[in-house]
Amino acid sequence: MNLQFNVAARIARPVEEVFEAIVDPAQLSRYFTTGGAKGRLEAGATVTWDFHDYPGAFPVRVIELVTNRKIVLRWASDDKEGETAYETEVTMTFEALEDGRTLIAINEKGWRETPAGLDASYGNCQGWTQMLCALKAWLEYGINLRDGMFR
Secondary structure (H helix, E strand, C coil), X not given: CCCEEEEEEEECCCHHHHHHHHHCHHHHHHHCCCXXXXXXXXXXXXXXEEECCEEEEEEEEEEEEECCCEEEEEEECCCCCCCCCCEEXXXXXXXXXXXXXXXXXXXXXXXXXXXXXXXXXXXXXXXXXXXXXXXXXXXXXXXXXXXXXXX
16 A cells, blocks of 8 residues: 545645645645744755644755756654654645646655555645635635634
């Protein structure tokens, strides 16, 4: 078994606007990282994301970034089982659609094939699905879906 998932959404905004809403920590903090984001996503950078629903800020390493096309991140798995910590890999791809919308797809992979790894993958799948919903609501309607959700 290869633990990974894919989620995707179409956002009614140009690809440049959708991409910027993710790489800019000020924007990301407005709709997703409820505890705040520090550092702009750039290849080779390590930024910090904090969530009210997840205890403590944690580092996110930017492995690859192709403007308006792709972001690859690595971060600590939430798999609490086992003696050694490990990272999973998140790949976001962006596609400009003919009608002016953007298709954003997110894949995360790399969990250990254990019950704890499976549980951690489900949790992250939920989180990335929430992120896409929150991104859509934020960019299309100016609404922060996560405001007050966890605190």
